[in-house]
Amino acid sequence: MAFREVNSRMVEATVVPGQRLFSQRGAMLAYRGDVSFTPNIQGGQGGLMSMIGRRVSGEATPLMTVEGSGTVFFGHGGHHVHVISLTGDTLYVEADRLLAFEGTLEQGTMFMGSQGGVMGMVRGQVTGQGLFTTTLRGHGSVVVMAHGGVFELPVTPQRPVHVDPQAYVAHHGDVRNKLSTALGWREMVGRGSGEGFQLELSGNGTVYVQASEEKL
Amino acid sequence: MSAYGTPGAGPVIHDPMTLPADDNVNPYTFCVDLKGSQWFLQKGKMIAYYGAIEFNGIGHGRLDHLVRTAFHSPLHASDWVVAEGSGRMLLADRAFDVNSFDLDDGNLTIRSGNLLAFQPTLALKQSIVPGFLTLIGTGKFVAASNGPVVFMEPPIRVDPQALVGWADCPSPCHHYDHGYLTGVLGGLRAMTGLGPVSGEEHQFEFVGAGTVLLQSSEALMAEQASGVLPNEPGVPGAGRVSRTGGQQAGTQGLPGQPGGLPRRFGL
Numbered sequence: 001m002a003f004r005e006v007n008s009r010m011v012e013a014t015v016v017p018g019q020r021l022f023s024q025r026g027a028m029l030a031y032r033g034d035v036s037f038t039p040n041i042q043g044g045q046g047g048l049m050s051m052i053g054r055r056v057s058g059e060a061t062p063l064m065t066v067e068g069s070g071t072v073f074f075g076h077g078g079h080h081v082h083v084i085s086l087t088g089d090t091l092y093v094e095a096d097r098l099l100a101f102e103g104t105l106e107q108g109t110m111f112m113g114s115q116g117g118v119m120g121m122v123r124g125q126v127t128g129q130g131l132f133t134t135t136l137r138g139h140g141s142v143v144v145m146a147h148g149g150v151f152e153l154p155v156t157p158q159r160p161v162h163v164d165p166q167a168y169v170a171h172h173g174d175v176r177n178k179l180s181t182a183l184g185w186r187e188m189v190g191r192g193s194g195e196g197f198q199l200e201l202s203g204n205g206t207v208y209v210q211a212s213e214e215k216l
Numbered sequence: 217m218s219a220y221g222t223p224g225a226g227p228v229i230h231d232p233m234t235l236p237a238d239d240n241v242n243p244y245t246f247c248v249d250l251k252g253s254q255w256f257l258q259k260g261k262m263i264a265y266y267g268a269i270e271f272n273g274i275g276h277g278r279l280d281h282l283v284r285t286a287f288h289s290p291l292h293a294s295d296w297v298v299a300e301g302s303g304r305m306l307l308a309d310r311a312f313d314v315n316s317f318d319l320d321d322g323n324l325t326i327r328s329g330n331l332l333a334f335q336p337t338l339a340l341k342q343s344i345v346p347g348f349l350t351l352i353g354t355g356k357f358v359a360a361s362n363g364p365v366v367f368m369e370p371p372i373r374v375d376p377q378a379l380v381g382w383a384d385c386p387s388p389c390h391h392y393d394h395g396y397l398t399g400v401l402g403g404l405r406a407m408t409g410l411g412p413v414s415g416e417e418h419q420f421e422f423v424g425a426g427t428v429l430l431q432s433s434e435a436l437m438a439e440q441a442s443g444v445l446p447n448e449p450g451v452p453g454a455g456r457v458s459r460t461g462g463q464q465a466g467t468q469g470l471p472g473q474p475g476g477l478p479r480r481f482g483l
Binding site: 006007008009010028029030031032036037073075078 | 362363364366368371372373374375378393417419428430432
């Protein structure tokens with residue numbers, strides 16, 4: 001695994017020749033050895049079409065390519081960091097939560113409407129994810145940022161998990177998510193509990209939740 | 217000791233006896249034990265105290281001797297007070313992580329905004345590097361950082377915003393990475409000053425023996441002006457206020473970044 005958590009807000013990445021890392025631009029704190037940081041215009045992997053796709057969908061975060069040999073320390077904005085390792089499955093995460101990821105992962109963009117149709121689009125709006133989200137697939141590890149610490153909740157077919165849309169960070173595995181509403185007459189008269197919208201995740205996988213309702 | 221106590225037991229309640237002496241109460245609060253002794257502290261960092269403690273601004277006649285021996289930055293004396301008396305005093309700064317460090321006949325240079333308090337057995341001086349203060353001698357000081365402080369051995373290159381300070385004098389210098397200026401796109405970028413930059417073209421480089429202190433995020437603490445440098449020949453950055461905040465440097469453009477068109481044409 002290329003990433004190691006130094007403390008709650010800093011990760012150490014080992015860079016070896018021939019293996020690229022991608023990281024958010026400006027997130028390097030320190031490095032040792034001979035490492036180069038190249039701005040990545042395409043904002044990640046894939047060809048020109050992937051780049052245009054990301055630009056159009058608003059999932060283009062400024063990324064840089066990290067190459068060479070040495071160790072690099074990453075952190076950004078005082079946010080907590082969390083390392084997720086993927087073994088062949090797909091991680092769904094917002095592009096601006098990505099701190100760094102290994103070049104072995106395949107990056108893509110997903111239309112929210114493809115999961116749940118119109119309700120998926122509404123969900124994207126409510127969670128602040130927009131209409132598109134970033135996917136990472138393959139073998140490798142990813143560092144995500146969160147406001148407050150991150151904890152994992154397993155999702156099993158018998159036990160769906162409900163998450164506050166603002167506290168949702170990412171999920172991976174074969175998970176279906178839909179927006180569940182608990183709106184009643186109280187919300188209509190302005191005496192709601194403030195928990196009218198929830199994300200319901202069901203299936204088989206893991207969801208990552210931050211201990212804060214503040215978005216990045 | 218957990219900052220939250222044992223689960224279900226409620227918060228830990230401290231009294232003057234159980235408060236730690238010269239140690240952290242939790243990651244965000246430090247307790248100073250005064251027994252007729254003195255501490256220098258930055259204005260506004262004391263949050264509570266037990267006992268009889270007097271806070272005097274520097275510049276009183278009575279403290280003249282102390283200032284003469286332990287405080288060599290007369291131009292920012294107004295930011296500091298001397299706590300004197302006996303009791304226990306709690307220090308904190310906007311919920312940043314607070315740590316105490318012991319110097320044993322050593323030296324340590326720290327970003328001026330990060331230093332909260334120090335014992336008068338240490339001498340505080342302005343560093344040659346603008347915006348940094350140097351502590352020399354033996355004693356304890358308290359510093360704040362955004363996230364826990366990480367100690368690193370040189371050689372290392374550090375993002376300017378992540379640097380808290382350095383000890384035992386590894387040579388600090390600037391490092392510019394111009395690798396991004398190669399190739400066709402790099403050439404265009406160099407010509408026009410347009411195009412993406414990785415944001416990592418400029419670092420502080422440390423080589424030699426010593427320790428480098430990093431904070432684990434790039435959010436800076438509020439900069440404390442470390443005073444105007446005397447306008448003499450041979451003093452770096454003399455004659456202007458030595459505020460070298462990231463924001464301010466950003467407006468002028470970091471030296472490592474390709475400048476705008478006016479700079480290219482020498483305007």
